[in-house]
Amino acid sequence: MNQQQNIQPPKLFLRFFRWFCDPAIAEDIEGDLTEMFRREAGSKNIRTARLQFSINVLKLFRPGIIKKFGRQSSYNSSPMFKNYFLTSVRSLMRSPGFSVINILGLAVGLAIFGLIAFYVYHEFSFDRYHKNADRIVRIVENLRTENELLLQSTSSPPMGPRLLRELPEVEKYVRFQNWNLLGQRNGNSFYESESYIADSTVFDVFSFKLIKGDKTTALREPYSIVLTETMAKRYFGDEDPVGQTLKMDYDNYKVTGVMEDVPENSHFRFSNLISFSTWSRNNKDAEDDCWFCNGFHTYILLNSADSKDAVREKMKSFIDKNVEKGGMYYEDLPTQDLTSIYMAPQRSWENGTRGNLNNMYILSIIAVFILLIACFNYVNLATARASRRLKEVAMRKSLGAGRKMLVAQFLGESLIVTIVSGLLAVLIGWLSLPWFRTLVESPLPFSVFPDPWIVVSIGVGLVLFIGILAGAYPALIISGFQPLQIFRPSAKGLYSHQNFRKVLVGIQFMISIMLVAGTLLVGDQIDLVKNQDLGFEKDALLFARTNGDTSIVSGHLEAFKNELKRVPGVVSVAGSSSVPGQNTNNIYTEIEMTDGKMSPTNINYIFVDHDFFSTYGIKFAAGRDFLRENKLDDTTAFIINETAMKDFGWNEDQAIGKQVWGVGRRGKIIGVVKDFNYKSLHEKVEPVMMALTNYVGRISIRVESGDLTSTVDRIQKKWNEMIPYLPFDYQFLDVMFDNQYKADQQLNKTAGVFTGLAIFIGCLGLLGLTSFAVERRTKEIGIRKVLGASVGSVMVLIVLEFIWLIAIAFVIATPITWYLIREWEQNFTLQAAINPLRFVMAMVAVMAFAWLTISFLSFRAATSNPTKALRTE
Amino acid sequence: MNRHQLGEFEELVMLAVGILYGEAYGVAIIDEIERRISRKVSIGALQTVLRRLEDKGYLTSEFGEATNVRGGKRKRYFTLTNLGSRVLRETQEQRLDMFRAIPRVAFPK
Numbered sequence: 004m005n006q007q008q009n010i011q012p013p014k015l016f017l018r019f020f021r022w023f024c025d026p027a028i029a030e031d032i033e034g035d036l037t038e039m040f041r042r043e044a045g046s047k048n049i050r051t052a053r054l055q056f057s058i059n060v061l062k063l064f065r066p067g068i069i070k071k072f073g074r075q076s077s078y079n080s081s082p083m084f085k086n087y088f089l090t091s092v093r094s095l096m097r098s099p100g101f102s103v104i105n106i107l108g109l110a111v112g113l114a115i116f117g118l119i120a121f122y123v124y125h126e127f128s129f130d131r132y133h134k135n136a137d138r139i140v141r142i143v144e145n146l147r148t149e150n151e152l153l154l155q156s157t158s159s160p161p162m163g164p165r166l167l168r169e170l171p172e173v174e175k176y177v178r179f180q181n182w183n184l185l186g187q188r189n190g191n192s193f194y195e196s197e198s199y200i201a202d203s204t205v206f207d208v209f210s211f212k213l214i215k216g217d218k219t220t221a222l223r224e225p226y227s228i229v230l231t232e233t234m235a236k237r238y239f240g241d242e243d244p245v246g247q248t249l250k251m252d253y254d255n256y257k258v259t260g261v262m263e264d265v266p267e268n269s270h271f272r273f274s275n276l277i278s279f280s281t282w283s284r285n286n287k288d289a290e291d292d293c294w295f296c297n298g299f300h301t302y303i304l305l306n307s308a309d310s311k312d313a314v315r316e317k318m319k320s321f322i323d324k325n326v327e328k329g330g331m332y333y334e335d336l337p338t339q340d341l342t343s344i345y346m347a348p349q350r351s352w353e354n355g356t357r358g359n360l361n362n363m364y365i366l367s368i369i370a371v372f373i374l375l376i377a378c379f380n381y382v383n384l385a386t387a388r389a390s391r392r393l394k395e396v397a398m399r400k401s402l403g404a405g406r407k408m409l410v411a412q413f414l415g416e417s418l419i420v421t422i423v424s425g426l427l428a429v430l431i432g433w434l435s436l437p438w439f440r441t442l443v444e445s446p447l448p449f450s451v452f453p454d455p456w457i458v459v460s461i462g463v464g465l466v467l468f469i470g471i472l473a474g475a476y477p478a479l480i481i482s483g484f485q486p487l488q489i490f491r492p493s494a495k496g497l498y499s500h501q502n503f504r505k506v507l508v509g510i511q512f513m514i515s516i517m518l519v520a521g522t523l524l525v526g527d528q529i530d531l532v533k534n535q536d537l538g539f540e541k542d543a544l545l546f547a548r549t550n551g552d553t554s555i556v557s558g559h560l561e562a563f564k565n566e567l568k569r570v571p572g573v574v575s576v577a578g579s580s581s582v583p584g585q586n587t588n589n590i591y592t593e594i595e596m597t598d599g600k601m602s603p604t605n606i607n608y609i610f611v612d613h614d615f616f617s618t619y620g621i622k623f624a625a626g627r628d629f630l631r632e633n634k635l636d637d638t639t640a641f642i643i644n645e646t647a648m649k650d651f652g653w654n655e656d657q658a659i660g661k662q663v664w665g666v667g668r669r670g671k672i673i674g675v676v677k678d679f680n681y682k683s684l685h686e687k688v689e690p691v692m693m694a695l696t697n698y699v700g701r702i703s704i705r706v707e708s709g710d711l712t713s714t715v716d717r718i719q720k721k722w723n724e725m726i727p728y729l730p731f732d733y734q735f736l737d738v739m740f741d742n743q744y745k746a747d748q749q750l751n752k753t754a755g756v757f758t759g760l761a762i763f764i765g766c767l768g769l770l771g772l773t774s775f776a777v778e779r780r781t782k783e784i785g786i787r788k789v790l791g792a793s794v795g796s797v798m799v800l801i802v803l804e805f806i807w808l809i810a811i812a813f814v815i816a817t818p819i820t821w822y823l824i825r826e827w828e829q830n831f832t833l834q835a836a837i838n839p840l841r842f843v844m845a846m847v848a849v850m851a852f853a854w855l856t857i858s859f860l861s862f863r864a865a866t867s868n869p870t871k872a873l874r875t876e
Numbered sequence: 877m878n879r880h881q882l883g884e885f886e887e888l889v890m891l892a893v894g895i896l897y898g899e900a901y902g903v904a905i906i907d908e909i910e911r912r913i914s915r916k917v918s919i920g921a922l923q924t925v926l927r928r929l930e931d932k933g934y935l936t937s938e939f940g941e942a943t944n945v946r947g948g949k950r951k952r953y954f955t956l957t958n959l960g961s962r963v964l965r966e967t968q969e970q971r972l973d974m975f976r977a978i979p980r981v982a983f984p985k
Contacts, residue, residue, distance in 0.1 A: 031939070032923055034949030035902035039919070041945050042903075062920030067927050 112377020216260020271355025380768030417474025538679025578699030592665030626674030639670030
């Protein structure tokens with residue numbers, strides 16, 4: 004008995020049932036429900052019984068069972084709803100322009116919000132399509148050298164196999180290494196810079212789909228290659244590539260499979276995979292023991308997503324056990340979750356491009372701001388419109404309308420308008436999607452959404468939420484008035500919602516000022532970085548890869564350069580191992596310190612030829628350039644930059660003649676060049692050492708500015724004449740440098756566009772509000788004019804209402820923006836000072852827009868004939 | 877007679893009410909249908925149909941005893957009315973007639 008008492012059907016559902024069920028039949032149905040519940044609770048467990056009970060109740064919620072609501076009050080309510088609808092439409096149509104503003108503003112806001120949300124979602128969707136995404140981690144290195152801690156994204160070949168052997172949590176590993184190969188077939192040749200060697204486990208760990216070939220054997224044999232569809236098409240057209248051979252650089256590879264292209268939301272993409280054994284068969288020792296050959300990216304599949312911490316904990320002892328502690332050692336081998344790599348702070352030698360978490364936050368903030376502005380507009384205008392219908396409300400109340408009915412009427416109306424806005428937003432979003440895709444330079448495929456219905460329901464939920472929220476204020480306020488108060492509007496409080504509206508407008512102004520000032524300041528920072536003195540002339544300078552081809556490098560270099568120099572428009576030609584903006588090699592070197600002793604260190608090297616400094620316009624601070632006449636320079640001369648000089652504690656005079664032992668040479672420093680940005684502008688200039696070589700990786704060509712295109716064409720022609728099998732794969736240096744800031748520039752562009760739109764939406768709202776303010780004060784203005792007020796003073800009267808709002812908004816917006824921009828600028832080594840003038844400019848801009856909007860209406864009010872105004876009733 | 881067409885589920889319910897003569901209340905009907913043709917019937921579906929059949933005058937109902945297991949709620953017992961049983965019989969005869977009218981050859985061996 005006691006136990007029986009405990010077994011109770013779910014209260015909530017029982018109450019729900021009692022509420023909706025027709026009382027005439029409720030008793031026996033409830034009995035049935037209870038009986039079945041008891042029975043199931045007896046035979047199965049209580050939870051299933053309760054669930055079943057709830058489902059039964061929900062299934063009972065159908066016509067025939069539900070009581071006739073409202074039947075007690077014996078009138079038919081459908082004409083009333085008709086009347087609600089009619090008055091709603093009438094009130095919308097009475098001021099059509101106003102309604103269009105209302106609906107359009109919200110629609111544009113929603114559309115922008117949707118687009119940005121799509122983009123942000125896309126950016127966070129990276130690598131999540133892998134089935135094992137939560138179990139895959141990347142091993143990266145914190146490498147401690149003599150003078151710094153290097154955060155590298157890479158790892159060494161023995162790490163994967165050794166981790167598999169020693170840690171039970173590790174199930175599989177895949178190692179990748181980027182190879183830059185020249186693919187050739189039937190006279191077609193392309194650089195395949197996104198070639199990777201990979202372990203044969205790659206298809207087990209990642210969810211890349213093989214279309215042809217066997218995933219277990221495809222990457223087993225040396226010189227096997229799996230092509231992506233796009234690459235297969237490039238070389239084989241419609242032929243079946245499997246089983247055929249493809250020449251890459253100097254080797255022939257057997258095509259063992261074709262896979263789908265790597266999805267665009269992957270943190271690194273490749274055009275083909277080459278079997279890892281192609282490398283390891285010739286480098287067995289390095290594969291087993293080279294713990295500092297960190298040119299690889301290692302991914303590890305764990306047995307479960309929960310064992311990440313366990314692996315992290317064991318890493319220290321793993322390092323101690325396996326890696327010798329020499330001059331260089333691993334402080335740690337952190338693991339990065341696969342799905343976090345795309346947004347994580349960049350480490351050196353990253354594979355693939357990376358997103359920017361900060362920029363995503365900024366964009367999300369903008370999106371929310373725009374949605375807020377649009378919603379506030381909507382609330383404001385809805386409130387304003389509702390206040391025009393006070394008499395209607397009073398009339399309804401006098402005729403017996405209950406408060407609930409009025410609330411329902413206004414909420415319903417608001418919901419209808421928001422739904423129309425929502426549909427319009429979908430249309431606007433759909434139409435502007437192609438434009439938006441170009442703006443953010445991302446393909447934004449719909450396939451990133453796991454389930455379209457989730458998106459749809461979130462969208463619908465958002466629209467309904469806004470509709471209810473926006474409708475709630477006017478609905479609750481207005482339905483609360485006493486009819487007498489309205490008919491005789493002498494009492495206070497009737498217009499109290501004016502203040503509420505002003506707060507909303509104030510926040511809109513604040514957001515607008517923040518957006519404008521923020522955009523200006525971001526622009527300042529980017530301009531500073533773009534126009535910063537790089538220490539070399541980056542304009543009209545292009546470079547091409549030599550691919551180490553024997554007809555360019557070594558003995559042929561001078562001849563090759565001379566040929567190019569003869570092309571009209573070419574100013575000078577230089578060779579080097581890498582060009583500024585690219586990675587450099589960190590090489591062990593011993594350097595003579597001021598006390599005369601040789602001190603070991605690791606330093607970046609760039610190998611150059613005799614024309615490098617002159618071609619790049621890099622200036623000397625001390626000493627001299629490499630000289631052709633001086634044959635000794637080839638093997639004994641080093642040039643350093645100013646940072647290196649300071650780093651070693653020398654001045655200009657001391658530096659020259661200091662001994663350097665490195666890269667197999669024993670020589671002296673012959674010159675010091677002024678600092679130039681040889682890496683990225685996100686990084687500080689580091690010490691660098693330069694030595695002569697004729698085995699160059701890049702050919703840089705300075706051309707006459709002016710007719711660049713035809714000069715490039717001529718160079719291309721010459722190049723093809725000399726080495727027809729090697730593509731002339733060139734890039735302009737300034738373009739490449741600008742690309743380093745692509746994410747930031749894009750942010751600036753995007754932010755600019757949306758700031759403009761935000762202000763537009765804000766002004767729409769202001770326009771609507773002003774028209775109400777003016778209308779409400781028609782008589783007041785008329786009387787003022789009759790009593791001798793000038794047009795100017797009337798306008799001041801109206802504008803003044805808004806000016807102080809802007810002033811308050813300015814005071815609040817400034818410190819917030821200041822702080823946010825300060826945070827964002829931490830990304831850069833060179834930070835622009837925040838210019839206070841920008842805030843003033845933003846305020847003036849917002850004020851100007853607001854004033855233009857307002858004065859457009861207030862001028863009309865101020866100049867109109869007062870008799871007209873006074874006659875209106 | 878066309879006016880008195882029974883839906884398939886309506887027919888099942890009426891059959892069950894007939895079978896359970898005198899004992900036909902909600903849960904019993906559900907059990908009966910489930911036992912005989914192993915078809916899951918929800919209370920919601922059953923109750924709607926019961927009310928509809930009662931409105932049409934095919935069934936009539938009266939309250940029975942209240943039991944503890946039903947939380948003190950009374951049962952409502954349904955019985956076939958004269959009209960109801962006539963309609964049910966006609967329906968069955970129509971079906972049977974049609975079934976008999978199928979030529980032998982139509983049945984695959």
